[in-house]
Amino acid sequence: MTHVTSLAKNRRLVIDHHGRTRAFAALWLRERSPDAETLDPRTGQRLIEAAELPLTLAIESADVRDGELSLRFSDGHCGLFALKALFDDAPSDPPQRLWAAASAPRPEADFAAAVEDDAALLAMLEALHRDGFVLVSGVPTEEHGMQPLIDRIGPLRRTNWGGIADVKSVANAYDLTMTQRGLEPHTDNPYRDPIPGYIWLHCLTNAADGGDSTLADGFMAARLLRERDPAAYDCLTRVTPGFHYQDDTTHLEGEGPLIELDSQGEPVRVRYSNRTERVPALPPEELEAYYAARTAFYRLITGEELTLHLKLDPGQMLIMDNYRLLHGRSAFQLAGGVRHLRQGYVDRDSTASRRRVLRRQATPAPTAGEPA
Incomplete structure (x- = not known):
């Protein structure tokens, strides 16, 4: 049964539809x-200028029939609305699966299958959205071996470092990633606008001693911090470091909280970059609270409770959600062999669009007699 009630001089409509009530x-x-x-009808985009509608607009009549x-x-x-559509407010994306080290998934994909088959590509992108990373095998061990798969999803994000760039130790390194030192868990490039959405890390050779990759789920870290230290969590959602x-040719600056929330108050992005963070000279009491909160978050993302250890083999590629995961590596020694990886970025909008389109194409349309 469906009941409709007008309120506030007919400027609001309350609908009770099969036990669910919405205004x-x-x-x-x-x-x-x-x-x-x-x-x-084709684009779904609005044709009228909504801001020109009268603010006193009211509903003169309402009738329910056949859904x-x-x-x-x-x-x-006059307008005709499907009641199911009015009450169907499910998000377009499935929920994400947060994980700690003990429960960490190992989502895998095959490079050739994802390049050639839409179903395999969709499975890879769904896993990437759900778990924050995916391990791709069978990638050609060539400098631009990842490019055919990037081309299936969206444009390669170019930066001041070019497109697909080397990650290996070099003399006079312009970034600490190009040295042999270990790297603390971090998100990439929080000084850019927009921040790169997904990191593609492709292994050509990895025979050096050490150099293992680490991953930590930043959204799980945020959840645990909120449960264990609400004041620290609140601080990291409010204070905005830069x-x-x-370098010689580039000057980039950005800002944002270490834990960024969406309109529903849930984490939508984490930032952590010890190498590039610049906290403003806030009042000392605010800085003391921020430093304590940052330390609590740091202990979570570096602790064994959340840290997943991986070592990429030649021909493997790790795709990571740079808004969610923190990644790092152990130090390595070149005396044991060569470590040569290649890295590229793909933005979130093209990745999400490709996933949603593939999912829509894979979902059969309802047949006659079935609810739409």
């Missing part, structure tokens, strides 16, 4: 009216 503003319904006069809501608005417009990178 809708008349203006919200009017600007989303699913007809060819309001929304372009559809028929409305007449005070501006004379991040800085500079």
Whole structure:
């Protein structure tokens, strides 16, 4: 059963549909009216100027029949809404699976299959979204071996370092990644706008002593910090440090909290880059609280509770969510052999778009007689 009640001089509509109750503003319904006069049938984009609708717009009549809501608005417009669509507010993406070291998944994909087959590519992208990383095997051990798979998803993100860049020890290194030292868990390039969304790390050779990769789920770290030290969690969502990178030809600056929240108050991005962080000269009491909170977060992302250890073999590639995962490596010695990896970036928008389109194409349309 469905019941409809008008409130606030008919400028709100309360719908009780099969035990679920929601209130809708008349203006919200009017600007989303699913007809060819309001929304372009092909693109779904709005054709009317919503800001020109009268703020006093009201609903003059409402009728429910056969799962559809028929409305007449005070501006004379009539709209027909599917009740299921009004109540279907599920997110377009499935939930992510947070993990600690003991429960860490090992999502894997085959390079050739993902390049050639949409189903395999979708499975890889779904795993990447769900777990924050995926290990791809069978990548050609050539300098641009990852490129065919990148081309299946979206453009390669170019930076001041070029497109696909070397990760190996060099003389006069312009970044600490190009040395033999170990790297603390970090997110890449928080000084860029936008921050690169996904890191692609491709192993050509890895015979050096050491140089193992580490991963930690930053969203799990944020969850644990919120449970164990709410004050520290709150501090890291509010204080906004800066991040800085500079060389002979580049000067980049950015800012943002170590734990960034979405509109629902849930972590949507973590930043951690000890090498490039520049905290402003806040009042001493604020800095004391921030430093204590940062230390608590650091202990989580470096502790064995959350740290997953991996060593890439030649022909393997690690794709990582740079908004969620923190990655690092142990120090290595070249006396034991050569360590040569290649790294590229692909942005989040093209990756998410490809995943959603493939999922939509893989979902069969409802047949006659089935609910839409």
